[in-house]
Amino acid sequence: MMKNRRLARHIGDAAWSKFVEKLAYKAESAGVHLVKLEQWFASSKTCHCCGHKMAEMPLKVRQWQCPICRNNHDRDTNAAMNIRQKGITDLMAAGLVVKAT
Incomplete structure (x- = not known):
């Protein structure tokens, strides 16, 4: 697999x-x-x-600072917040009720 990266990628x-x-x-x-x-x-x-x-x-x-609003972000924390919000938005768009947790 080390010689054939395409095979390794396919397996992954x-x-x-x-x-x-x-x-x-x-x-x-689990519902x-x-x-x-x-x-x-x-x-x-x-x-x-x-x-x-x-x-x-x-x-x-x-770590980075937004050039527009000047908020400082940890890359991973910022990503987690964006992923959570996108998930909530997608669920609501599907007509589902989302509990804030």
């Missing part, structure tokens, strides 16, 4: 697909909804305060 994708499949099954059996976001959703580089999306943000950047 298949493993991820199986994980998501099992997660969806568990969510359904909860699983929201899947698109792979390229810009959660890390979109300001959760004002919605400004940075054009570029290398992975090595862990």
Whole structure:
């Protein structure tokens, strides 16, 4: 697999697909909804305060300041807030009631 990166990637994708499949099954059996976001959703580089999306943000950047609203962000915390909000928005768009937790 080390010599054939394409094969390694395919195996990794298949493993991820199986994980998501099992997660969806568990969510359904527990009576909860699983929201899947698109792979390229810009959660890390979109300001959760004002919605400004940075054009570029290398992975090595862990802290950043929004040039519009000047809020300082931890990359991972900001991404988590954006993912949560996108999930809530998608559930509400589907006509579901979302509890604030």
